[in-house]
Amino acid sequence: MAEIVAAFGVPHAPAFPALVAREGPNCEVARLYAEVAKHVAAVAPDVLVVFDSDHFNTFFFDNLPTFLVGVTEATEGPNDQTPMPHYRVRGHAPLAGHLRGSGLARGFDLSLSQDFDVDHSIMVPLHFLTPQMNIPIVPIFINGLAPPLPGARRCYALGEMVRAAIKDWPERMRVAVLASGSFSLEIGGPKIPHGERAGTPDEAWARRVQQLMQQGKVNDLLEEATAVRMARAGNIGGELLNWIAMLGTIGERRPRFIEPQVDHGHSYGAWRWD
Amino acid sequence: MSVYAVNKLCRDALHDRGFREALKTDPAAAMAPLDLAEDERRALLQGDVAGLFEHGCHPFLLAYLTRWDLFGLTAPVYSERIRKARDPRDETAA
Secondary structure, eight states: OEEEEEEEEEOOOTTHHHHHHHHOTTSHHHHHHHHHHHHHHHHOOSEEEEEEOOOSSSSBTTBOOSEEEEOOSEEEEOOSOOSSOOEEEEBOHHHHHHHHHHHHHTTOOOEEESSOOOOHHHHHHHHHHOTTOOSOEEEEEEOOSSSSOOOHHHHHHHHHHHHHHHHHOSSOEEEEEEEEOOSSOEESSTTSOTTOSEEOSOHHHHHHHHHHHHTTOHHHHHHHOOHHHHHHTOTTGGGHHHHHHHHHHHOSOOOSEEEEETTTTEEEEEEEOO | OOHHHHHHHHHHHHHOHHHHHHHHHOHHHHHTTSOOOHHHHHHHHTTOHHHHHHHTOOHHHHTHHHHTTGGGOOHHHHHHHHTTSOOGGGTSOO
């Protein structure tokens, strides 16, 4: 039987790989990713389930899934001109197919893709956490960018379903879960600052989200993370749903590490219980 | 009105270098074959991102236009215009 051994959450700003290449391992971004990477290495998972929101690169308005499981032997990216190395990473098609089938059996009508590449929102986290690309991934895409978004409780239940399905998997396997995204971020919308393309319109919400995670107050988070609240935190604020789905896979555990990047509307976290 | 075509134009500006260059050189000609409504075509040529946002175009995609200053949308110009857009998020009751 497979088991979830750890969970992680990180942001994925496309500027980060170049920034760290320029500023070196002591800059804030490098230090925070390194802290999470240390926990990834310590638990040495066999597979990484990744909750992610594509940014209209893999999917577009001609065919936009609310929830989709990537069932593939391999994927590559980034596919969106992000200035960073191009990577190929293995998928775990059998486990991915199992998660999708379990979802369908339990009331989650999950879409399927067997042939896709991925954008910076998956490749930036992997670039920092598993740069050797030696851990196969099962990507689960959640629409976090194009309203109306799925609700917080629905995403949490999706995570709970994933936890139950992993428990049912017949082989021994150590699974870790990764959430990718911000809590407060506006790109190109009316809430950006003067002269900028992007900003953090609701730093207080980002702090609140981190505080609730820190205290393991999942129910409060689900109560407060309404569609209106997330939208006011920025047009990318729905990426919080990836973290909420991740929490669904582990329940009310408290993180061993969680730290915000000040004034950036996002945090870096690691949940372990070994 | 076809919000889809505007969103697609923005996405193609990122993914299709040839199209991006054509938009820089002669935006009206580059857009001629596209299935855009006349008011969308006009709004794009005027760089009216606030109007396009209010029309329903996705701001994440509109922001691509500033990467290459398309339609005269330098970052400061884009920012000042979009900040004046009517934002439905400020009108919904919490």
